Amino acid sequence: MRTSIVLVLSSAALLALAPSCNKKKAPDTTAGSAGSAVAETGSAAAAPTPPPAPPPAAAGPTDAQIAAIVVAANQVDIDAGNLAVKKTKNPEVKKFAELMITDHTAVNKGAVELVTKLKVTPEETDASKGLVSGGNDNRAKLEKLDGAAFDKAYVANEVAYHKAVINVLTTQLIPSAQNAELESMLVGVKPAFDAHLEHAEHLQATLEGGGSAAGSGHKM
């Protein structure tokens, strides 16, 4: 449970994006054109008062920042999976961890290939750095657990982590992506993350229900 909190906290690094990640794709249409029209008609005798500064635009992450967040988010789960493969004795947990390694490695490969093609250099942000440090903290906690306690903590974290990643992906990264190919990649990867979450929740229910999975680490 404590480990779960740690990963949720690392997920907070993702959620920290929220205040600044409103959709920025909408073109600056009505305000800009209407504003200039008013300025023209009213310019003759107008006092030279400078126009008020527009409110700061609600900026989401740039494509370069999105790339860094995606790579960090995948790497955190790859690292957790590697730890789980090493520590678990439960074949179902091991199978899940191996799938996380395989899938998130593939997603990162695709993401790196795309940003290389787009000539976008991933740019670290507090969110991407927070993901990495949160992942490190989480693994440090998991390292201290064994057997069923490890399995439950690892899988609970996977549930929480995938929920957080899917939320950020859907509400912040996809709406903020400027490049169509990057956006398409983000949209395309979501079903895999949804499937991971479903798999993790199923595994969690099995473990919490006494674990029908063989060798589920009954002893500490």
Next chain:
Amino acid sequence: MRFAHLSLLVVALAACGSKPRAPKILHVDIRAMAYSPDALAVSVGDTVEWTNDDLVPHSVTSSTFDSKAIAPHQTWSYVAKTPGDFAYGCTFHTMMVAAIVVR
């Protein structure tokens, strides 16, 4: 004499009903963690091509054929040899299932 042979051949072909059907190539997309279409009827001799349009690897695995891992953007094909119903799925993502029917 030659015409007689030719006439016999024409009659024989007509008796068969129709020309032999050329094998087809049919496509299945693997996208968004699903096979599309998820049910496909083919004839013996047809080729089915699966293309992985996801970013994660998938497989096309049944009791009689197995692609092993199909990497993203790669294609795997299978020539239908035996009539029957063949359910298949992805060994990585077990919720992914589909079927081909070979006639």
